[in-house]
Amino acid sequence: MAITAAAVKELRERTGAGMMDCKKALGETNGDVEAAVDLLRTKGLAAAQKKSSRTAAEGLVGVAVSGTKGVAVEVNSETDFVAKNEQFQSFVSNVAEVALGLESDDVEALNAANYPGGDTVQDALTNNIATIGENQTIRRMKTIGVSSGAVVPYVHNAVTPSMGKIGVLVALESSASADVLEPLGKQIAMHIAAAFPLALNADGLDQDMLERERSIAKEKAAESGKPENIVEKMVDGAMAKFAKENALLSQIFVMDNKTPIAQVVEQAGKEAGAEIKLTEYVRYQLGEGIEKKEEDFAAEVAATLGS
Incomplete structure (x- = not known):
């Protein structure tokens, strides 16, 4: 072909x-x-x-936090022009606040929820589409929380403090004060935005992805021509390295390029005199996993003209 x-x-x-x-x-x-x-x-x-491969869909990721609970929401549009529209930005902000009050991460439930002013979120979205003139969708949402401590938000490439191209939430379980947890959470969130962990720890890594990585590692190791037992050790070493580099707690902190995130959190707890646990995180990158069709304008015109 x-x-x-x-x-x-x-x-x-x-x-x-x-x-x-x-x-x-x-x-x-x-x-x-x-x-x-x-x-x-x-x-x-x-x-x-x-990991930071090109993401094609436009729109905004919005985050909202209240006390020990936080939510991230992705709302897509067709063009970046709409993402700069104040009406669209206001909608994303309001949707994040509405999502924060829900008990689940069900987008259908979010669409059916009450929107400020009396409409449902879906009604407000439909009105947005009609008045702005471009299709928009609420793609996904994720809520995290702790029983005590803080959920710390961070937005990378922000158009406002609560929305932008990448939204991150970090859940820190602790009795430590906010003046300890907030800066720690923000630094870890900035690390997450840059390092793109795939799971909190090795146990949380997707099994299908691990099988794919193991298959690749095995083929590469087999080409070395070494005995089977050595090949297996090479594969195990490659998989251990993959897990270490892609699980958040074992990743090396981008701020100092030497300390694993787990140790960063542990040390912060010792200095604060209160244990701190990093229990969960969210990293939403706009358009992640969406392939946007690239239009060939010349071909489109030719087709229209019947060429």
Whole structure:
């Protein structure tokens, strides 16, 4: 099959591999980009998929916190222009506050909830679409909380203090005072925004993802030509490294580039004279996991004209 320039471009952006290597990998995988990523990694021609890979959907992530409870909500729009619209920003802010009062993370329940002014959230969204003239959707929400302590918010690339491109919440269970927990939580949230952990600890990592990583590691190790028992040890070592680098508590703190997050939290607790536990977090990046269709304007015009 023909390999498109768009597929080569996407594969290069995701792996950092050379153009010819990308074209060859796509040829060997019949144009399957995901399979090509794995193939390049197996051959040692690509790093792990970039965590901050391009996100295409527009809109805003909003966060809201009240006491020991916090929520993050993603509201998508078609263009970044709408994300700069005050009406849309007000809607995202209000939706986050409404979500904070719910008992579940069900978007359907959020849509049916009362919106300030008397409408439901869905009614307000429909009105937004009609008046702004662009489709918008509430994509997801996540609530976290602690029995005592603090939930600390952080927004990266913020358009206002409560919304932007990346929203993070950090739950710290502790009897320590807010003047200890707030700055600690913010530093950890900034780390999360930058380091993109996949789970709180190794036990929380997705099993399907781990199997995929193990398969890649096994193929790479097998190419070394070493005995099977050595290959297994190489695979186990690669998986341990993967877990350490992708579980939040074992990640190295970006602020000092040497201390695991678990130790950062433990040390803060010792200095405060009260145990601090990092129990949960949320990291929402706008458009994460959404592939947006890239329009070919020339082709669209040609099609319209019947060419």
